[in-house]
Amino acid sequence: MAFGPFLLLALMEGLVTAAVLALAAAGLSLVFGVMRVVNVAHGEFYMLGAVLAWAVTGMIPGPAALTFLAALIIAPVLVAALAAVADGLILKRLNYDPEATIVATIGLLYILQQAALSLYGPNANPVPAPFEWRIQLPWFGYSGYKLFVVLAALAVLLALWTFLSRTRAGLIMRATQVDRMTAQAFGINVDRVYMGTFALGAGLAALAGVLVVPIQQAQYLMGHDPLLLSFIVVIIGGLGSLRGTLVAAVVIGLSDGVISMFFSPTLAKILATLLVAMVLVLRPQGLFGARA
Amino acid sequence: MALEVQGLTAGYGPVTVLRGLGFRAEAGRITCLMGRNGVGKSTFLKALMGLIPVGTGTITLDGVALQGLPAHQVPKRGLAYVPQGRRLFGPLTVAENLAVGGLVRGNDPAVLERVLDLFPRLRDRLAQVAGTLSGGEQQMLAIARALCLEPKVLLLDEPTEGLQPSIIALIQEAVVVLKGQGVAVVLVEQRVDAVLRLADRVAFMVAGRVEEVRDTRGLAADDPAFRTYVGV
Ligand SMILES: Nc1ncnc2c1ncn2[C@@H]1O[C@H](COP(=O)(O)OP(=O)(O)OP(=O)(O)O)[C@@H](O)[C@H]1O
Ligand SMILES: [Mg+2]
Numbered sequence: 001m002a003f004g005p006f007l008l009l010a011l012m013e014g015l016v017t018a019a020v021l022a023l024a025a026a027g028l029s030l031v032f033g034v035m036r037v038v039n040v041a042h043g044e045f046y047m048l049g050a051v052l053a054w055a056v057t058g059m060i061p062g063p064a065a066l067t068f069l070a071a072l073i074i075a076p077v078l079v080a081a082l083a084a085v086a087d088g089l090i091l092k093r094l095n096y097d098p099e100a101t102i103v104a105t106i107g108l109l110y111i112l113q114q115a116a117l118s119l120y121g122p123n124a125n126p127v128p129a130p131f132e133w134r135i136q137l138p139w140f141g142y143s144g145y146k147l148f149v150v151l152a153a154l155a156v157l158l159a160l161w162t163f164l165s166r167t168r169a170g171l172i173m174r175a176t177q178v179d180r181m182t183a184q185a186f187g188i189n190v191d192r193v194y195m196g197t198f199a200l201g202a203g204l205a206a207l208a209g210v211l212v213v214p215i216q217q218a219q220y221l222m223g224h225d226p227l228l229l230s231f232i233v234v235i236i237g238g239l240g241s242l243r244g245t246l247v248a249a250v251v252i253g254l255s256d257g258v259i260s261m262f263f264s265p266t267l268a269k270i271l272a273t274l275l276v277a278m279v280l281v282l283r284p285q286g287l288f289g290a291r292a
Numbered sequence: 293m294a295l296e297v298q299g300l301t302a303g304y305g306p307v308t309v310l311r312g313l314g315f316r317a318e319a320g321r322i323t324c325l326m327g328r329n330g331v332g333k334s335t336f337l338k339a340l341m342g343l344i345p346v347g348t349g350t351i352t353l354d355g356v357a358l359q360g361l362p363a364h365q366v367p368k369r370g371l372a373y374v375p376q377g378r379r380l381f382g383p384l385t386v387a388e389n390l391a392v393g394g395l396v397r398g399n400d401p402a403v404l405e406r407v408l409d410l411f412p413r414l415r416d417r418l419a420q421v422a423g424t425l426s427g428g429e430q431q432m433l434a435i436a437r438a439l440c441l442e443p444k445v446l447l448l449d450e451p452t453e454g455l456q457p458s459i460i461a462l463i464q465e466a467v468v469v470l471k472g473q474g475v476a477v478v479l480v481e482q483r484v485d486a487v488l489r490l491a492d493r494v495a496f497m498v499a500g501r502v503e504e505v506r507d508t509r510g511l512a513a514d515d516p517a518f519r520t521y522v523g524v
Binding site: 168171172174175178179181182183184185186187188189190 | 341342343362363364365366367368373375379381382383384388391392393395396437441
């Protein structure tokens, strides 16, 4: 293949990575922004989304498109419910202390991971894509499903943005993010906001996991990479900035796609980490974050 | 209608700030709180709002107990709070700040209109980010935000601190209008002239309790109470 088409392929692959990453990172950023909780277990919600998608598509009979659609709804909702329980059982009891919750979510990471290992097993299992059509370009064929992932992620992020900026619940979340105490003085039930935020963040990670599973099989250790990359994206983009998250995800995703294909995936990770270090030194609030 | 407080103790963790505080505010009256820095005026307002836990004592509004309610239920009972230093939702717009104020009242547009009539300068700035308003405008917004709640009791913590005279006059006018509408106003204020002009009654605080309550009728600017309790 000539260089041009090869680059195009790398960019398209990168865009898919970016889409999945943007969803997961948006969840992480939301949870940190509103609750000041660094959720180390975020990648496990992503893993659970993928594993549950496998379970749901296996359990429900019917055409692949239908079972996948079911998984796309059921898995994130289940994971969000689980996160809500974890919030009440763990984070709330720690009073959302920023340091204690880091340790607690590390614990949660291992609990979820080991639970997946015991219930689901160590094997990686594929989930069939909901549809099989391919886009035939002059130089290569490309999976239509991957394009769907990009569009779906965009649609979800747009919905999230609309929710945050245009709805009453979004206003309540943003007010709580700015000043928890004053929010209470205006009748906002902060405990409920936190529970909802944690559930929403986890649901976004799970959704990313469902979307990725026809491309990359479901496995109980699959949460590590998205956790690391989400942190990278959130640091570069700036915490609490949805726009920053999106831009950083595209930058990281595309460079990951291109560098992985032309050089090596390891080099891609090294450069991403280097970029994080540079951002932390030169612009700690992130490219789009407000100055603290 | 009255807000009544008896034997209130409250503080921060192990530190007790309020020590058996008694207080009373009535509808259609402005009750000022005066006292030296650190006597616990702001702490008292926070305790009223349920924002810090109270130890012993009672807070009642028309005979109904408020103490021990979760903070987010206090505004539903009719208390609104303008904190010291304003504490606006800075990154949110003026309209959004007002919408947060109106949450417990379901954001009735008629209420918003009345509030904006009281502070017309905010009307032209609804889409502006609150953090970029001038100091005076920010204070107006902080009061307007509280008024969107249509409170029975309005708690104002030094609302004219650091503002220029023309803005102070504007805010004082608004407070008088609210009094006329039957709101029980609790005003923390350090300037004697303002207190004498606005207040019906002054409660002087010393070390976490109300030491003396005076009617402002017959109270002169050179009254020894001011020197004793405020040091002016
Ligand atoms: N968050 C807090 N944690 C611990 N102590 C506090 C806290 N806030 C206030 N205090 C202490 O409580 C006491 C009363 O403070 P408060 O702010 O109520 O005083 P104030 O009368 O409002 O003073 P000022 O006139 O300066 O506003 C002070 O000794 C203060 O140091
Ligand atoms: Mg004070």
